[in-house]
Amino acid sequence: MAAVTGTTAVFEALPENKAVLALKTIASDAKFDRAELTLTVPGESILEAAQAIKTAGYNFLEDVTAVDWYPSEPRFQVTYHILSHSLKERIRLIVRLDSASASVDSIVSIWPSANFYEREVFDLFGVHFGSHPNLRRIMMPEDWEGNPLRKDYPVEGYR
Amino acid sequence: MAPVATPPSATDMVNPGVEDVIAEALKHGKNSGNASDHTMVLNMGPQHPSTHGVLRLVLEVDGEAVVSLAPDIGYLHTGIEKTCEAKFYQQVVPLTDRIDYLCPMTNNLAYCLAVEKLLELEIPERAQYLRVLLNELTRIQSHLVWLGTHAMDIGALTVFLYCFREREALLRIFEGVAGQRMMTSYFRIGGVSMEPPLDFYQQVRDFLADMPSKIDEYEGLLTGNPIWIGRLKGVGYLSPEDGIALGVTGPPLRASGVDWDLRRDMPYSGYEKFDFKVPISQHGDVWARYAVRMEEMRESVKIAKQALEGLPSGRIVADAPKIILPDREQMKTQMESLIHHFKIVTEGFGVPAGEVYQAVESPRGEMGYYVVSDGSQAVPRPHAQSVLCNAAGARDHVQRQAACRRGRHHRFHRYRARRD
Numbered sequence: 001m002a003a004v005t006g007t008t009a010v011f012e013a014l015p016e017n018k019a020v021l022a023l024k025t026i027a028s029d030a031k032f033d034r035a036e037l038t039l040t041v042p043g044e045s046i047l048e049a050a051q052a053i054k055t056a057g058y059n060f061l062e063d064v065t066a067v068d069w070y071p072s073e074p075r076f077q078v079t080y081h082i083l084s085h086s087l088k089e090r091i092r093l094i095v096r097l098d099s100a101s102a103s104v105d106s107i108v109s110i111w112p113s114a115n116f117y118e119r120e121v122f123d124l125f126g127v128h129f130g131s132h133p134n135l136r137r138i139m140m141p142e143d144w145e146g147n148p149l150r151k152d153y154p155v156e157g158y159r
Numbered sequence: 160m161a162p163v164a165t166p167p168s169a170t171d172m173v174n175p176g177v178e179d180v181i182a183e184a185l186k187h188g189k190n191s192g193n194a195s196d197h198t199m200v201l202n203m204g205p206q207h208p209s210t211h212g213v214l215r216l217v218l219e220v221d222g223e224a225v226v227s228l229a230p231d232i233g234y235l236h237t238g239i240e241k242t243c244e245a246k247f248y249q250q251v252v253p254l255t256d257r258i259d260y261l262c263p264m265t266n267n268l269a270y271c272l273a274v275e276k277l278l279e280l281e282i283p284e285r286a287q288y289l290r291v292l293l294n295e296l297t298r299i300q301s302h303l304v305w306l307g308t309h310a311m312d313i314g315a316l317t318v319f320l321y322c323f324r325e326r327e328a329l330l331r332i333f334e335g336v337a338g339q340r341m342m343t344s345y346f347r348i349g350g351v352s353m354e355p356p357l358d359f360y361q362q363v364r365d366f367l368a369d370m371p372s373k374i375d376e377y378e379g380l381l382t383g384n385p386i387w388i389g390r391l392k393g394v395g396y397l398s399p400e401d402g403i404a405l406g407v408t409g410p411p412l413r414a415s416g417v418d419w420d421l422r423r424d425m426p427y428s429g430y431e432k433f434d435f436k437v438p439i440s441q442h443g444d445v446w447a448r449y450a451v452r453m454e455e456m457r458e459s460v461k462i463a464k465q466a467l468e469g470l471p472s473g474r475i476v477a478d479a480p481k482i483i484l485p486d487r488e489q490m491k492t493q494m495e496s497l498i499h500h501f502k503i504v505t506e507g508f509g510v511p512a513g514e515v516y517q518a519v520e521s522p523r524g525e526m527g528y529y530v531v532s533d534g535s536q537a538v539p540r541p542h543a544q545s546v547l548c549n550a551a552g553a554r555d556h557v558q559r560q561a562a563c564r565r566g567r568h569h570r571f572h573r574y575r576a577r578r579d
Contacts, residue, residue: 067514
């Protein structure tokens, strides 16, 4: 199946998909590419989306990470990979954030395993997670300056 | 011996920081009068001989019971993802070895599969079988190190020597096939780097014929041993719900009764063609994790035998001259191949824009690579999702539940404190 983009096209192509059904009203963009389903949700509704997707049978949070699209805006893309043990399917949720307000609600209340992942994204990208129970650096020392995985942070050189 | 504090459920666990544990311990210490309030803070690692990997744990203990614990990770964080930003796609393969040196082939495979998915490359069957074969040998190798060190920590030194005897045979096989014992980098985007040497097949056949009896030998030393049973059974319980909530994968999750294996449930690299069982256990303790891994080794031997016997002939790399380096002979005799060789080496190859996530079942659990391409030659955003992060998080939970007697190894399991 060739790549399908846009909410209407994806919802038409995958009418039976549980994730699509759960997020039909929330998703602002969708993509089905290389047999992987990606749904974009607005930052303010991530908790609602995560809860809906969990209820739909996607029980296992595999990964939370981010992509820095510097210098274009919205700069940050927070990516969640969620797996369903019963459906044997995986879905990717993404949230796009402007550099001026790089903050999104934490999903620790839904998946406790998000705790360390969100701390890692906070540490390396400087994306803030609202109401995270323990949002502090995890990889870098506490007094480190800057966020190493941002694109404007050099790969080589001395501090 | 009952735990001092009621263990928190996974959903309200906050993964306290090192400072929190110390502050909490100080508070406890001030409550005089009640003996059980007198706790002690112990620092374990990051370079303690029994931690086997650079993980630091700060424990608050009350006598022999662990009251609370904070895992402190990042000591082996070498910025591999950042390094990748300035590399071509093919230059990342050797870096993936370093993410976990006990299962380099699995890391190679996950990364190569991810990029191949982006490129939509068709991999020849011979390469797929070789990848499966070497992945299963890697799994045995990794489990042998786990078993040897686990037993050694508990005091059974002999098992360590036996395990490393078989591991040595495997490392020799890897050296023959890849030229390297540990950092093999044998897989390439599009296939594998070279044909295995002629004596490879006989070496693997001999090894696979011997291995089941060796596993019996380890089990003979351990399974019925009262000290081993006493130190493993009922220790470090993890319920299936907590395992899922905490993001635990692989053998520990299967030992908690969750029947999930990516090789069977979301097959990659031709695993659907192989016949194997996925061992699970319902007990959720260290003993169950031991039993599951031992059984996994036996299953790996079976898969590797099938891969070796069914190994098809044919090409070992995909037919994609702009992505795969040409044969030396061709490169020296054909203009076209010389151009391709020059272009791939000097400017890399472009990968169509898109994003993929490819997960494989590594010996430790799910190993996933999330690769984002903007259409250029460099890797704009690679992300390796490894098992350690969740394991370190889960450790807090499990260890709080574990009230341990002196000398008992209540560790959750021995994941290396490395995550990139």
